[in-house]
Amino acid sequence: MAAVISSLPRRRFDVVVVGAGGAGMRCSLQLAEAGLSVAVLSKVFPTRSHTVAAQGGVSAALGNMSEDDWYWHMYDTVKGSDWLGDQDAIEFMCREAPHAVYELEHFGMPFDRNPDGTIYQRPFGGHTANFGEKPVQRACAAADRTGHAMLHTLYQRNVAARTQFFVEWMALDLLRNDDGDVLGVTALEMETGDIYILEGKKVVLATGGAGRIWAASTNAFINTGDGLGMAARAGIPLQDLEFWQFHPTGVAGAGVLITEGVRGEGGILLNKDGERFMERYAPTLKDLAPRDFVSRSMDQEIKEGRGCGDGSYVVLKLDHLGAETIMKRLPSIREIAIKFANVDPIKDPIPVVPTIHYQMGGIPTNIYGQVVTQVNGEPRIVNGLYAIGECAATSVHGANRLGTNSLLDLIVFGRSAGNHIVSEHPERQHSHQPIPQSAIDYSLDRVNRLESRTSGERAQDVGNKIRVAMQHHCGVFRTLELLQKGVEVIESLVPEVENIYFKDKSKVFNTARVEALELANMIEVARATTKSAANRTESRGAHALSDHPERDDENWLRHTLWFSEGSRLEYKPVTMKPMTVESFPPKARTF
Amino acid sequence: MSQKRIVKFEIYRYDPDKDERPYMQKLEVELQPTDKMLLDAIVRIKNDVDDSISIRRSCREGVCGSDAMNINGKNGLACTTNLNELTEPIVLRPLPGLPVVRDLIVDMTHFFNQYHSIKPFLIND
Numbered sequence: 024m025a026a027v028i029s030s031l032p033r034r035r036f037d038v039v040v041v042g043a044g045g046a047g048m049r050c051s052l053q054l055a056e057a058g059l060s061v062a063v064l065s066k067v068f069p070t071r072s073h074t075v076a077a078q079g080g081v082s083a084a085l086g087n088m089s090e091d092d093w094y095w096h097m098y099d100t101v102k103g104s105d106w107l108g109d110q111d112a113i114e115f116m117c118r119e120a121p122h123a124v125y126e127l128e129h130f131g132m133p134f135d136r137n138p139d140g141t142i143y144q145r146p147f148g149g150h151t152a153n154f155g156e157k158p159v160q161r162a163c164a165a166a167d168r169t170g171h172a173m174l175h176t177l178y179q180r181n182v183a184a185r186t187q188f189f190v191e192w193m194a195l196d197l198l199r200n201d202d203g204d205v206l207g208v209t210a211l212e213m214e215t216g217d218i219y220i221l222e223g224k225k226v227v228l229a230t231g232g233a234g235r236i237w238a239a240s241t242n243a244f245i246n247t248g249d250g251l252g253m254a255a256r257a258g259i260p261l262q263d264l265e266f267w268q269f270h271p272t273g274v275a276g277a278g279v280l281i282t283e284g285v286r287g288e289g290g291i292l293l294n295k296d297g298e299r300f301m302e303r304y305a306p307t308l309k310d311l312a313p314r315d316f317v318s319r320s321m322d323q324e325i326k327e328g329r330g331c332g333d334g335s336y337v338v339l340k341l342d343h344l345g346a347e348t349i350m351k352r353l354p355s356i357r358e359i360a361i362k363f364a365n366v367d368p369i370k371d372p373i374p375v376v377p378t379i380h381y382q383m384g385g386i387p388t389n390i391y392g393q394v395v396t397q398v399n400g401e402p403r404i405v406n407g408l409y410a411i412g413e414c415a416a417t418s419v420h421g422a423n424r425l426g427t428n429s430l431l432d433l434i435v436f437g438r439s440a441g442n443h444i445v446s447e448h449p450e451r452q453h454s455h456q457p458i459p460q461s462a463i464d465y466s467l468d469r470v471n472r473l474e475s476r477t478s479g480e481r482a483q484d485v486g487n488k489i490r491v492a493m494q495h496h497c498g499v500f501r502t503l504e505l506l507q508k509g510v511e512v513i514e515s516l517v518p519e520v521e522n523i524y525f526k527d528k529s530k531v532f533n534t535a536r537v538e539a540l541e542l543a544n545m546i547e548v549a550r551a552t553t554k555s556a557a558n559r560t561e562s563r564g565a566h567a568l569s570d571h572p573e574r575d576d577e578n579w580l581r582h583t584l585w586f587s588e589g590s591r592l593e594y595k596p597v598t599m600k601p602m603t604v605e606s607f608p609p610k611a612r613t614f
Numbered sequence: 615m616s617q618k619r620i621v622k623f624e625i626y627r628y629d630p631d632k633d634e635r636p637y638m639q640k641l642e643v644e645l646q647p648t649d650k651m652l653l654d655a656i657v658r659i660k661n662d663v664d665d666s667i668s669i670r671r672s673c674r675e676g677v678c679g680s681d682a683m684n685i686n687g688k689n690g691l692a693c694t695t696n697l698n699e700l701t702e703p704i705v706l707r708p709l710p711g712l713p714v715v716r717d718l719i720v721d722m723t724h725f726f727n728q729y730h731s732i733k734p735f736l737i738n739d
Contacts, residue, residue, distance in 0.1 A: 067670070068722070071678035131736025171677060179735035214715055243672040276648065279675045359675060362694050363650075483661045527666035529631040532716040534660075534668045 039223030044072035045433035046412025047229030053441025077170025079284030080162030083120035104421025196466035216530030252544025263384030265556035273378025318377035338372035392440030422564020479524030
């Protein structure tokens with residue numbers, strides 16, 4: 024294949040950004056406006072990225088509705104994370120939040136408005152005033168399409184800044200040299216089937232989460248953890264992958280998301296007796312307790328026989344909000360309920376179940392988005408590589424993310440990574456460093472093996488096995504036995520993933536090829552998740568073990584790092600010290 | 615929902631790599647009780663009948679717009695079109711008026727060029 028390899032087309036940029044969701048485009052905007060040459064790759068047209076599906080809001084302590092303070096926001100986020108979040112990063116995010124939101128407003132993002140012209144804010148799970156005293160309205164909303172409004176605004180600004188988009192391109196592998204510096208990526212142009220080398224002085228991974236490794240998920244089909252797979256194959260660890268958020272309100276059966284904003288606007292969860300059961304579990308915040316808490320409560324109700332209908336779900340009642348509020352604040356939710364649940368929420372409640380929604384873990388980074396690995400127990404920055412958004416573990420979400428902190432994460436750390444790259448750029452004006460042929464060969468060999476195989480496993484079948492296994496072994500409540508079995512099942516699927524074959528060898532927009540390549544990324548995330556989970560013998564945030572129901576700060580107040588090679592685990596301390604304020608020491612988590 | 619549900623399709627096929635001209639492929643698929651929307655049926659077809667059919671799809675809830683296509687003569691999103699609303703055979707064609715890249719995937723370049731030409735951003739200096 025030597026002739027083919029040497030003829031691989033190359034393109035050179037200052038920065039290659041992989042992913043055009045909220046984080047990728049907030050970052051690319053910062054870079055393009057500073058005059059750097061930026062390539063942004065995306066498997067889908069930028070405005071189709073999964074940020075588009077975010078509904079309820081973006082958090083910032085603007086105080087438009089009542090008194091609020093970024094320090095209260097920080098407290099809520101630390102407590103929401105079950106103390107696994109890094110307090111320096113959380114302080115940074117919550118302090119930056121108002122500025123980041125006003126910036127979006129000035130970009131033209133169409134937020135809902137209060138009568139006095141300020142941005143409308145709604146209550147959301149786990150967001151409180153005065154350190155847990157009462158709910159506060161902190162979620163800045165554009166009806167129930169906040170992500171849609173944000174993504175389109177960011178795309179538009181990037182059009183103005185002349186960012187160069189590579190639409191329907193899939194990044195395949197990171198290219199590193201012998202020092203471990205990242206120098207670019209290999210990428211597949213889906214329309215032609217051609218493979219390119221995209222060189223960048225910096226590479227930014229902004230590929231989102233891998234929620235599609237579960238059978239029931241609120242996530243888009245494209246959320247296959249591509250950046251995580253690329254990092255894992257390149258020897259970079261994945262952090263805290265045992266922590267996956269179940270969103271309390273996915274439409275039963277369909278998995279489609281119903282925003283927490285419904286409960287923010289006053290919607291309530293009921294069991295089959297018509298009881299508002301969250302009053303029992305969380306007397307202060309009730310239906311607006313954090314998501315891990317509400318999901319467990321719902322699961323408990325269902326397990327104890329108080330589920331509705333066939334017993335497998337509870338219902339979300341919002342008819343009491345009135346048709347006017349529903350049409351004004353939650354119009355898309357009404358459409359989704361009519362289409363996917365056959366109920367009009369103006370009259371009837373929506374059947375809901377906890378559904379996989381968000382990956383708290385990811386590629387470990389610092390607050391500038393720089394990827395940080397661990398060598399001999401010491402942190403070490405990976406030169407040239409950044410990760411932002413859901414694919415990164417910064418870690419602001421720790422063991423459980425608060426609603427609306429994901430959109431905030433995208434814009435704060437997308438911007439921060441962009442600024443860091445710009446600030447370092449003058450020192451790195453030198454030309455692109457040479458890429459070792461072995462790095463290119465590794466990626467091409469992987470693709471060539473897949474292309475040339477004439478028999479083997481079907482990607483759909485192996486994908487279904489992964490999804491069924493994850494659903495069965497890594498649910499809302501877990502047990503060590505179930506998780507250890509899960510490790511075995513997932514590891515047994517590795518040879519099958521390595522033996523994928525597809526019949527159709529057409530070069531033109533071959534979706535079977537893309538799905539086969541995605542599977543190689545999904546298996547890495549599934550391996551990391553099961554292995555990390557099976558080793559953590561405590562309950563913290565979204566990782567709830569029935570056989571170890573207590574949080575164990577003495578042994579487990581630390582981050583997991585999973586390395587693909589040998590499925591090896593290391594650990595690193597949680598940063599308890601904020602940047603400028605007092606630390607919030609761990610305490611019991613009640614709401 | 616216990617009886618077998620077999621649905622007839624006619625799908626526009628064209629792969630410039632191997633087809634001289636486009637053709638309509640007739641096929642049948644057995645649906646599962648959970649297959650409710652047209653996109654569910656297409657995914658079922660790709661899984662059980664013919665995985666070479668190329669479509670765009672992402673959010674599967676009507677927000678991203680990827681799976682726009684011509685459905686029984688009307689343009690719509692496959693993910694929000696209920697199978698119960700469709701008469702058989704269900705005829706799927708690419709969106710009209712745009713060049714076809716392959717099967718149900720059209721070339722949107724011209725569409726987005728026009729979008730870019732209107733300066734689709736807030737000018738607030």
